[in-house]
Amino acid sequence: MALKHWLRRFPTRPMAILVQGVAKTVVYDLHDPAGLIAHPPNSSLIFAFWHNRFFLLPYLYRQFLPGRKLAVLISHSNDGQYLSRLLTQFSVLPIRGSTSRKASSGFRAMVRLAQRGGWDLGIAPDGPRGPRYSIQKGILQLSQLTGLAIVPVTYHLTRKLELRSWDRFQVPLPFSYCRLCIGAPFSVPYDASEKELQVYQERLRVELGS
Numbered sequence: 001m002a003l004k005h006w007l008r009r010f011p012t013r014p015m016a017i018l019v020q021g022v023a024k025t026v027v028y029d030l031h032d033p034a035g036l037i038a039h040p041p042n043s044s045l046i047f048a049f050w051h052n053r054f055f056l057l058p059y060l061y062r063q064f065l066p067g068r069k070l071a072v073l074i075s076h077s078n079d080g081q082y083l084s085r086l087l088t089q090f091s092v093l094p095i096r097g098s099t100s101r102k103a104s105s106g107f108r109a110m111v112r113l114a115q116r117g118g119w120d121l122g123i124a125p126d127g128p129r130g131p132r133y134s135i136q137k138g139i140l141q142l143s144q145l146t147g148l149a150i151v152p153v154t155y156h157l158t159r160k161l162e163l164r165s166w167d168r169f170q171v172p173l174p175f176s177y178c179r180l181c182i183g184a185p186f187s188v189p190y191d192a193s194e195k196e197l198q199v200y201q202e203r204l205r206v207e208l209g210s
Contacts, residue, residue, distance in 0.1 A: 012082070016089035023059040025174040026157075030064075034184040036151065037064045044120050045185060046146075048139055049153045050208055051124040052132065052167040056155060058090035060180065061122075070120045071095050071113050073106050075128035093119075098128065098138070107138060114146035121148070125204065130166045133210050135201045143188040152183030152207040183207045 030037065047070075049057060061070050071093040074080040084094035095113075097106020113119040125139045126132055143150050159176040163169040172178065188200050 012085045012089055015086055019055065019086075020059055022172060022174055023056055026056070026172055026176050026178045028060075029177070029179045030182070031179060032182040034182065036182050036185065040065055040068070041149075041185075044114060044117065044148055046139065046143055046148050046150045047120060047122045047153050048125055048150050048204060048208065049122065050133060050167070050210075051127040051130070052162075052165075052169045053154055054124065055169070055171055056178065057122070057153070058087060058092050061092070061120075062090055065120075068120055069093070069118055070122055071110070072122035073097065073110065073124070073127075077128065080128070092122075107142065110142055111145055114142075114148055126167070132167045133205070133208070135205045137197060137201060139204070140188045140192075140197055140200050144190050144192060147187065147190070149185035149187045150204065151185045152204060153181070154208050155180045181209075 032038070047057075047061075058070075058072075061068075072087060072095065074084050074087070074094045074096055075098065076096055080094075080096060084096065087094045095106055095109045097109060098104045110121055110123075114121065121142070123139045123142070125135045139150065142148070156179045157170060157172050157176050158178075159173040161171040161173065163171065186200070186203070188197070192200070
């Protein structure tokens with residue numbers, strides 16, 4: 001996603017109100033066969049979502065999982081700086097960095113939060129630069145090291161704008177219909193081989209769809 005220069009200067013509080021206002025007009029159809037929303041586990045989770053499906057997620061997290069705490073990985077870009085400030089309006093903790101390398105600051109910060117407990121983690125496995133709808137292995141390695149389960153989350157909109165960015169970022173139009181899909185949680189074993197990681201990589205890609 002590439003925000004226009006003027007948009008990055010727009011105050012985040014009014015922007016959060018605008019996002020929430022649009023989100024409230026959307027009609028939601030929840031598809032959650034594992035019952036995670038109705039019966040959330042006591043343990044923390046890693047939520048995986050495509051980079052272009054981020055618009056509604058902070059609002060939906062607060063609506064469906066009130067009382068839980070969420071930290072989301074955000075890039076070090078100028079867009080990421082603005083999004084970090086915007087996330088705080090939804091009481092979401094931004095973690096600046098990347099999971100592309102285990103040694104990166106973002107990856108290490110996520111591991112520390114998981115070890116501390118009480119924090120759900122949110123990661124777009126095709127971010128921050130793509131390719132779109134590709135799964136980088138960082139999210140799988142995070143599950144390996146922390147023991148936390150990965151939950152695929154995606155949604156499909158009947159009416160939306162698609163920005164001219166690498167990810168074709170989706171902005172819902174007011175009064176759109178949204179099918180929200182919550183996949184079954186799965187964990188990556190600590191001793192998973194490279195071949196097994198590829199299997200989990202493909203599983204997550206299929207469950208997130210396109």
